[in-house]
Every structure is written in C-alpha cells, then in structure tokens.
Amino acid sequence: MFSIATSKNKWIFMGISIVLMIVSVLSLALRGFNLDTDFAGGMAVTYEIAAEFETADVQQIVDNALGSTQSPSSVQKSGNEVIVKFGFDNSLETDEARSDFSLTKIEAITTALEEKYGTPVTAEAPAEEAVAEETAEEATEDPVTEEAATEETATEAVVEETVIEGVVLKSQDIVSPSTGADLARSAVWMSILACLAILLYVTFRFEFVSGVVAVLALVHDVLLLLGLYSLLQWSVDTNFIAAVLTVLGYSINNTIVIMDRIRENTRHARKESYAQIAESSIWQTFNRSVNTTITTLLTIGMVYILGVPSIQAFSLPIIIGIVIGFYSSVFVSGSLWSTWRDSAVKAKRQ
Amino acid sequence: MSRSIVKFTAIILVIAALLYVGIYGLDFSDSVSIPGVADEGGITQGLDLKGGTVIVYKAQTDNPTEEEMETVVNIIRRRLDLQNYTEATITRQGTDKIRVELPDVQDAQKAVETLGSTAQLVFAESILPDPNDPMKVIVEKEVMQGTEVKNAFAEYGQTDDSMSKMAYHIALELTDEGKDKFSEATGRLVGSPIYIVMDNTILSAPTVNQKIESNTCVITGDFEAEEAKSLAANIKSGSLPFSLEQVEVRTVSATLGDEALSNALFAGIIGLILVMLFMIIIYRLMGFLSSIALMSYLAIVLIILANCHVNLTLPGIAGIILSIGMAVDANVVIFERIKEELKLGKTVRSAVDAGFNRALTAVIDSNITTIISAVILWWLGTGTIKGFGITLFIGIVVSMLSAIFVTKFLLKQMIGMNVKNLWLYGIKTKKDTVEMKGGKA
Numbered sequence: 001m002f003s004i005a006t007s008k009n010k011w012i013f014m015g016i017s018i019v020l021m022i023v024s025v026l027s028l029a030l031r032g033f034n035l036d037t038d039f040a041g042g043m044a045v046t047y048e049i050a051a052e053f054e055t056a057d058v059q060q061i062v063d064n065a066l067g068s069t070q071s072p073s074s075v076q077k078s079g080n081e082v083i084v085k086f087g088f089d090n091s092l093e094t095d096e097a098r099s100d101f102s103l104t105k106i107e108a109i110t111t112a113l114e115e116k117y118g119t120p121v122t123a124e125a126p127a128e129e130a131v132a133e134e135t136a137e138e139a140t141e142d143p144v145t146e147e148a149a150t151e152e153t154a155t156e157a158v159v160e161e162t163v164i165e166g167v168v169l170k171s172q173d174i175v176s177p178s179t180g181a182d183l184a185r186s187a188v189w190m191s192i193l194a195c196l197a198i199l200l201y202v203t204f205r206f207e208f209v210s211g212v213v214a215v216l217a218l219v220h221d222v223l224l225l226l227g228l229y230s231l232l233q234w235s236v237d238t239n240f241i242a243a244v245l246t247v248l249g250y251s252i253n254n255t256i257v258i259m260d261r262i263r264e265n266t267r268h269a270r271k272e273s274y275a276q277i278a279e280s281s282i283w284q285t286f287n288r289s290v291n292t293t294i295t296t297l298l299t300i301g302m303v304y305i306l307g308v309p310s311i312q313a314f315s316l317p318i319i320i321g322i323v324i325g326f327y328s329s330v331f332v333s334g335s336l337w338s339t340w341r342d343s344a345v346k347a348k349r350q
Numbered sequence: 351m352s353r354s355i356v357k358f359t360a361i362i363l364v365i366a367a368l369l370y371v372g373i374y375g376l377d378f379s380d381s382v383s384i385p386g387v388a389d390e391g392g393i394t395q396g397l398d399l400k401g402g403t404v405i406v407y408k409a410q411t412d413n414p415t416e417e418e419m420e421t422v423v424n425i426i427r428r429r430l431d432l433q434n435y436t437e438a439t440i441t442r443q444g445t446d447k448i449r450v451e452l453p454d455v456q457d458a459q460k461a462v463e464t465l466g467s468t469a470q471l472v473f474a475e476s477i478l479p480d481p482n483d484p485m486k487v488i489v490e491k492e493v494m495q496g497t498e499v500k501n502a503f504a505e506y507g508q509t510d511d512s513m514s515k516m517a518y519h520i521a522l523e524l525t526d527e528g529k530d531k532f533s534e535a536t537g538r539l540v541g542s543p544i545y546i547v548m549d550n551t552i553l554s555a556p557t558v559n560q561k562i563e564s565n566t567c568v569i570t571g572d573f574e575a576e577e578a579k580s581l582a583a584n585i586k587s588g589s590l591p592f593s594l595e596q597v598e599v600r601t602v603s604a605t606l607g608d609e610a611l612s613n614a615l616f617a618g619i620i621g622l623i624l625v626m627l628f629m630i631i632i633y634r635l636m637g638f639l640s641s642i643a644l645m646s647y648l649a650i651v652l653i654i655l656a657n658c659h660v661n662l663t664l665p666g667i668a669g670i671i672l673s674i675g676m677a678v679d680a681n682v683v684i685f686e687r688i689k690e691e692l693k694l695g696k697t698v699r700s701a702v703d704a705g706f707n708r709a710l711t712a713v714i715d716s717n718i719t720t721i722i723s724a725v726i727l728w729w730l731g732t733g734t735i736k737g738f739g740i741t742l743f744i745g746i747v748v749s750m751l752s753a754i755f756v757t758k759f760l761l762k763q764m765i766g767m768n769v770k771n772l773w774l775y776g777i778k779t780k781k782d783t784v785e786m787k788g789g790k791a
Contacts, residue, residue: 103459107459170606172600174458201718202715205715241735245727256712256715263711288682291632292679300675302618303618308610308664
C-alpha cells in the first residue's frame, strides 16, 4: 500500500512543503503584498450605475474629478457596480487635512458621475402612489384601519425601491494610512498569541514534540496562504486577516485528530517504530480527515459561490487554508513527528 | 423498545419546538416573551448588513491615559445623544482609538461634520480676523480654556429678576481655577463681549453684564431651543482633553447590506442541505441522526443570536455557516470510530459506546484549538473581525455539545428500537464484516 510516514515518500512530502515555504518567504520578502485600502490607506467607493457604462469612461470621469496632482486611481467594474479607489495626496500631513480631502474628492466624483449617468431615480414613488390610492379607498370604509394600512404601504414602498436609473453611492471607505500599520500590528499579535496558546494547550494535552509539530504545521499553512496571496498579488484587506486567523484555528483540527490517534496507538504499541505508529494513525483517521474537509468545504464553498464580493474575499482564503491544512496534517505532521521521535530514540542508543 | 420510540419522538418534537422558537420567538404573555431571529429587532445587525456609517477617531496625542479615553468616550456619547443619534454605539479600539457606529446614517459627510467639530474651545477677550480665511479668527488674548468648564447645559426659564421674559439660556459650571480666571476677566470686561471660540470659529459672543464670582454662570441671548442645546453640547465637548481626528470613515448603504444578507442566508441553507445529504450518503442512518442533531444545533444558535444581542456582521454569518461544516466534524470523528469498532466485530451497542468514548478526546482537543483562535479574535479583534470571532465561538461550542450529546441520545434510541442492520451504520455488507473479523482472528 502507498505509505506516507514509513517510506521515502515522507521526504518527498516534507520536501514539497519546505520548497513551498521557501517560495512563500521569498515572495513575501521580494514582492510583498498587494495591500488594499484597509492597509495602504485611501478611499474605496462603490457606485451602482443603472445605465450601461464603460470602465474607461468612468476612469476618465474619476481622473478629471480628482485633478492632475492626484496619485493614480483605479476603477474596477463588477456587474453594474463600479469600485473606485484612490489614495491620499502625499502633501497632506494631518489626519484632518486628509479627511477634508477625501470627503471633497468623493463628493466631486459623485457629482461628476451623476452629471454623466444621471441622479438616482428610484421606483419608490409610483409604488407608493399606487398603494396610497388603495389605502384611501379602504379608509372611507373603515377609518380605524387607515393608520395600519399607511404603515404597511411605507414598508412595501421601501421593499419595492429599486434603482431604475442614475448613480447610487453604495458604500464608501476612507482609511487613514496610519490605520493599516495598526491593523497589521494587531494581526501579528493575534497570530503570535494564538500560536503560543495552541502550543501550550497541545503540550499540556499531548507532549512537547506534538505541540511543536502542530504549531509548525500551522505556521506552514499560514505561510503558504500568505505566500500565495503575495505571489499572485491578490489584494489583502481586513477580512483577509480574519480569514488567516480562522485558518490558524481550524487547519490544526486534522493535525490534532491524527495526534490523538498517535497518542492512543503509542499506548498500545510494543515493538513498532514511531514511523509505523504514525503511518497507521494517519490511515486510521484518513476517512475522517477527508470527510470533514469535504463538509467544511461544502458550506464555505457555498458562501464563496453565492456571496457578495466582500464575503467572497473573506471565504476564498479560508477555502485555500483548509486545503493546505489538509495536506500538512495528513502528509507532513505525522511524518515530522515520527522522524523527530525516532531520531531521538536513535540518539539515545548511540 | 416502545420507550425508545417515545423518547426518540419526544426529542424530535423538542428540536422542532426549539427551531420554531429560534425563528419566530415565543410569546406566552407580556411577561414571558423570547424573540426569534425573524422578529423585528430579534437580531442585532451589524452596520455592514443594516447600512450606516462607522467613524474611527484617533487621539491626537501620545499615550492618552485610560481615564482620558473614558472621558472622551463619555463626551462623544453625550454629543451623540444630544444630536439624536440614539442608536449609535461607541467602543474603544486599541489604546488610542474610538469607534463610533451610526446605524442607518448614510450621509457620511454630515455625520463627520456633526461629530467632527471636536476641537479645542477657548473663551477669549479679544480676537483678530484670520488673514487667510474670512470665516475664521485668531485668538489674541484668552480668558480660559474650554477644559475649565465642568459642565454646560441648556435651560429654559428666567435668567434675571429684572427680565420678565422666559428664554433659553446656557448654564455653565466652572472649575475653581476657571472661576478665578473668569471672575478676574468679567470684572474688567463688563459691557464688552467674551468670545467663545471653537476651532477658530466664533460660536457665540455674549456681552458681560456683571462680574461673575461664582462657579456657575449663564449665557443669555435670543436662543432657539435647538441652538441652545447645540451650543451647550459644543461647549461641553470643548473640554476634551485632546483633539480627535477621524482615521476611518466607512459607509454602507442599506440596499447593499440587504443583498449581502439574503445571499449569505441562501448560501447557508444550500450549504446545510449539502452537508446533510453528504452525511446521509456516507453514514446512512447515523448521518440522518446527525442531520437531526444539526437541526438542534441550528435552533440553539438561532436562539442565542436572537436573545444575547450578538452583533451579527457579514463575516459573522460566514462564521456561522462555516461552523455548520465544522459542526458535523465531531460526528464524522465519532462515526468513523464506530465503523471501525463494528468492523472489529463488536455488537452495535458496544461499538457505539466504544466509538463515543474513544473519539471524545479527539473531538474535545481539536475543537478547543479552534475555540482558542475564536476567543482571540473576539477579544482582540475590532469591527467585523470581532463579530466573526463571537459567532465562530458560539458555533463551535454549540456544535460540539449537539454533536456529542444529541447524536448519542438519538443513537441510543435507535439501538433501543433494535435497529441493528449494519448497512444502516455505514458498513457495506454483512459479508465484509465477517471477513474483517476473520482477518483479525
């Protein structure tokens, strides 16, 4: 049978992990991240434009509105929405100046877009009128229901409110450059804290070697995830941090279940080497590792497929992290543990 | 056997009832009522779902003290109350930041302006026009800083015995130091104005009627009620120990939030159905039982969400949906173990017992590591990350309990009902088992 921890295969799997980790570190060091507004600071404004529009036209309008001294802006189209991103003017020194700057510029862009694509007109008015007439009829019959009916129409009108033309500002983010540094700092602290707490817990429940292996597997998973985002230059925002920290907590699940089986098998073991114990433990828990990974991917995968862009940006790293976590748990952690324990035994004998 | 059927039916009914309560709430009478998630106000929606504006302020000073920050939070809260932003929430973020969330407020510009004029307040006896900005002035000689004002509020009534007219005025309460400065200045300045200057703009310039020697004094004028309130609020917030600048301003429209919410709910339902199907296909009867347990998990989570005022954000919903996938993890671990025990030739009853007992440590240890991360996100995270941490925590804890206790209870009843066909427990055929048994022997 195909073996993971007992044959030369283990060196292949560990080798793949090491190579990928080196690639990740290199990419992080050389390419860095494509930092989104949350980190880099700047403005991100989402507009919904009812009319057909071209990205190039919007880009033109935005550039004109911002003026020539402005750092470059980016315009992304997704469906009938457009996300406009631009940075602060470098000459601005205080947060106050930046805040004034951002509000003025956003106002300018909104106005310019409205000039081109029209001010928002919603379907609200006709809907309200129609129902209001009905209400009037009812009112003549029964004056008591009038109030209740009017309330109902109000909610109905809101539900039916849809943009039929014009430009609507759907969301705007203004983030000062100092925020990104704070965010990054708190993310690093949270990760370190999580790793230490997990190391402590695993050492307490298992033994130190298992704790170190579990945390190494974690570092591996997170590093590869970060490396992939750096390599592909996918944008990194606040939600990415939450996703990474989720991966930090969840990808270890598989490792722990394998460690648990190793712990149990070690108790009953007589002559088997640690590698053999690890091998049988991995295979005994293999179905479970696969099935759990599938159920988790089914739910988070649905969130990714059906969600809005911001939630997609959050669920994608979790999906990737879960897959990487499966690999490191099943193919690397057991081998790493047994190699360490077996070499310790050998060292003792010599 | 009949007792097992009764118990099994009973727990199904209990779960169905819990699910109903979780969704629609419970109203026995006015005194006993539990909101459900479908009720108005049943779920506290985060701003990314509800729509609104978030403003994060940063103290423009190095190392503000805990006490100073608390003062600032209180001042902002008062300011928001006065401006009728009653639904606003204010939280500390890190050591030097304050996060203000304004639900339903779409006009960021206006919100920033109303809240953002938190500059230092000065009472001045003479001012000069600002050469660069005709709207602004430069303080030439100050009487006292705004920090000397302990309190300021709008009042309605007679301010003076000689005045027969009832009018709005602003009452000021000064610190002892402020009182000394103020009495000295008002003694000299009877008949001339004292300028109340905020952010280099004159808020008001009342004329001194007499020397003021007490800790309290009033500013009279032809104030409208709103005007007086807003001036009092401005004077009060002038006593901020340092100025604040907004470092983050985020606005989400209500329509975007609605869309996000309905998409996420749809994704959740589809995900739930897929997980149940998967479990039933792989683990058959046990999978069906775990799907029932999943329902109880869902019911409990909904009840918690509706009653504990958890601030539900978009990542928070993702956390709950993710935990549905994780929820069955404990069951997968246990069921795989039961299958192993069955293959060893054990009876269903002892295989189920052994499966649960042996898998318990794996279930607990693997969940606790995830709980550790969730708690850290909840504790140290801000904004949407915090919301995610909370729901992930709730999801994991509840799922672990439902997977262990509810599933075990259901399985016991199945055994009580003499359901012992091994195929139903995920073993391929009886022949396999015998072969396995033979192989082992």
